Amino acid sequence: MPARHPTHEIDVWSVKGRFQHLIFSPKGAIEGLMIDTQGVPTQFVTDAQDPGTVALFGALQVGQKLVVEGTQAPPSPKGEASHTVYRFERLASVDDQPPQPAPSHEGTKGTVVRFNHARHGEANGVVLDNGDFVHTRPDGLAALGLQVGDWVAAEGSARALVTGSGRVIEAVRVNDQPVARDH
Known part of the structure; x- marks a missing residue:
């Protein structure tokens, strides 16, 4: 109740x-x-x-x-x-206990092949050569300073892209750096 x-x-x-x-x-x-x-x-x-x-x-x-x-x-x-x-x-x-987050984040590694852009046109992450989209949001991407050709190791929660060709990684860390989360 x-x-x-x-x-x-x-x-x-x-x-x-x-x-x-x-x-x-x-x-x-x-x-x-x-x-x-x-x-x-x-x-x-x-x-x-x-x-x-x-x-x-x-x-x-x-x-x-x-x-x-x-x-x-x-x-x-x-x-x-x-x-x-x-x-x-x-x-x-x-179960009568404080909630615990899911055990771990997933991750991805690869080379940046292009930037992804939000609907308003600002770059909000990178697409890797393995097909994964690392979502950093615009401020996070700016702080990371990534360029096409850079090697990326990203951690965060993941879900499949609707195309089935990769995953979206909601990045919390990229190359051992925390990702800024603008709102």
């Missing part, structure tokens, strides 16, 4: 339930999770652009007891939901 946190200025609810599954965006990113709350499906929606959700949710197993905090999502202009939907705020516990 949800429990309201009375000290918050917005209504933040703690919901206890059992993990059912992750919810994916059409591009393959994690955009939420579904829990079973005493037989009632409850959805928590996350920001699909947040690479932290992979680390946070990647180790969850079906049936684990969760306490998830969220705010009630407003009604969708696309119609009424078939179950309760919350905006994810925080994973409070997993």
Whole structure:
């Protein structure tokens, strides 16, 4: 059952339930999770652009007891939901313990063959000769000073590119340097 946190200025609810599954965006990113709350499906929606959700949710197993905090999502202009939907705020516990991130980051190594550009035209990462896209965001890329032909060893969470020809690495370290995360 949800429990309201009375000290918050917005209504933040703690919901206890059992993990059912992750919810994916059409591009393959994690955009939420579904829990079973005493037989009632409850959805928590996350920001699909947040690479932290992979680390946070990647180790969850079906049936684990969760306490998830969220705010009630407003009604969708696309119609009424078939179950309760919350905006994810925080994973409070997993099996009565503080949540632990997924065990490790993935990585990639290769030579820079080109820059990748965000929709607004600014370079936001590099594509390697192995087909992997190392996403650094613009400030991260500028701080790294990478050029075509440079050798790169990157660490971060990974997901498949929709083309199936490589992966997107949400870089947290490149060539042993932390990656700046602009927002």
